[in-house]
Amino acid sequence: MAARLVSVAFPAGDDLTAAYRRLSAAYQQALRYAEDVKRLYQQVQRAIYQSLLGLANALEAKDAYTRGHSERVGAASRSVAAALGLPPHEVEIVGQAGLLHDIGKIGVPEAVLRKRGELDDAEWALMRKHPLTGAQIVSPFEFFAAGALTIRHHHERLDGSGYPDGLAGEAIPIGARIVAVADVYDALTSDRPYRAALPRDAALEYVERQAGRTLDGRVVAVFVKLAGASPSANPHVDARPALAATPPATSR
Ligand SMILES: [Fe+2]
Numbered sequence: 390m391a392a393r394l395v396s397v398a399f400p401a402g403d404d405l406t407a408a409y410r411r412l413s414a415a416y417q418q419a420l421r422y423a424e425d426v427k428r429l430y431q432q433v434q435r436a437i438y439q440s441l442l443g444l445a446n447a448l449e450a451k452d453a454y455t456r457g458h459s460e461r462v463g464a465a466s467r468s469v470a471a472a473l474g475l476p477p478h479e480v481e482i483v484g485q486a487g488l489l490h491d492i493g494k495i496g497v498p499e500a501v502l503r504k505r506g507e508l509d510d511a512e513w514a515l516m517r518k519h520p521l522t523g524a525q526i527v528s529p530f531e532f533f534a535a536g537a538l539t540i541r542h543h544h545e546r547l548d549g550s551g552y553p554d555g556l557a558g559e560a561i562p563i564g565a566r567i568v569a570v571a572d573v574y575d576a577l578t579s580d581r582p583y584r585a586a587l588p589r590d591a592a593l594e595y596v597e598r599q600a601g602r603t604l605d606g607r608v609v610a611v612f613v614k615l616a617g618a619s620p621s622a623n624p625h626v627d628a629r630p631a632l633a634a635t636p637p638a639t640s641r
Contacts, residue, residue, distance in 0.1 A: 437530055441489055444526070448495050452502045455491060458575055463488030465571035465612070466564075472611045475563070479535070483564040486539035490568050493523030493540070505582045517552050520544050539564035543572060546603040566605040570596060570612045573604065589616075 449456045467484030475483065494502060497519055501512045508516060524541035527533050542556060542565035549557030561569075577592035587595070593613055600609035 434532060437533075438485060441492065441527065444495065445489055445492055448492060451499060452494060455494070458579060459488050459491060461575050462490060462568060462571045465575070465615075466568050468615055469567050469571065469608060469611050470564070472615060473563075473567070473608070479564070482533070482536045483539065483567055485533070486536035486543075486564055487568045487571060489523065489527065489536070490540050490543045490572060491519060491523065492526055493519035493521065495526075496522040503582050507583065517544075521553050535562070535564060538562050539568055541565075543568045545569070547601065547605055548603055550603065561605075566608050570604050570608045573599070574612065574616070593617075 445459050449459060463484050464487075466487030467480055470480040470483040497515055501508065501515050504512065520541050520543060524537045527537045527540060530537075539562055541553065542561050545551035545554065545556045545561045545565060546569075547558060547561070547566070549555050574592055574596050577587045577595060578589055580586045593616060596604065596609055597613060600606040
């Protein structure tokens with residue numbers, strides 16, 4: 390069978406240069422569109438995040454004892470995640486989840502949040518719902534799925550004795566193991582309705598004693614190192630006299 394010759398019309402000379410320029414301009418335009426879309430997406434994410442922040446502020450207005458707690462836990466969680474070598478995107482999510490970790494307390498009655506004494510069983514049942522409520526609040530935001538998991542599991546303990554799911558060891562998401570350490574430390578070094586603040590060194594000792602028991606040992610090691618490097622992980626603690634070191638009921 391005779392081979393068929395196919396003729397392809399290549400633009401010649403100047404035509405080829407013009408075609409290349411048009412292609413290049415179209416490519417540059419597409420890149421600009423992609424940048425615009427990325428910027429808009431980031432703006433939307435920021436707007437959503439700021440709305441959630443407003444909710445966290447509303448919680449702090451409702452529960453004065455947690456004022457500043459969310460921001461400190463968020464900042465400490467971000468630093469620990471970065472020091473552990475998590476990718477930048479995950480570091481950001483862990484920091485945001487740290488900031489929003491107690492957002493579910495918005496659903497806990499003030500009488501329970503502010504109770505000075507021990508909680509009874511019914512009150513504990515209400516308090517223990519806050520990780521699930523928090524995860525539900527942020528669940529519509531698909532980009533924050535890992536953050537929702539971190540919020541859900543921030544009261545799990547390494548030995549499986551935590552809540553809401555009784556997860557143990559590495560079954561607990563790394564973000565939740567990080568937020569747990571920052572949360573326990575900050576709760577210990579803050580005055581709470583049910584006990585006075587511990588001095589910083591006593592709180593660090595407590596956290597170190599829990600390493601490998603209820604708290605992740607690697608996370609604790611990094612946290613303690615960072616806390617040692619900063620003049621005060623919770624400046625407002627060093628500013629007042631050491632308070633009586635009651636047996637630590639950590640965080641609710
Ligand atoms: Fe909590």
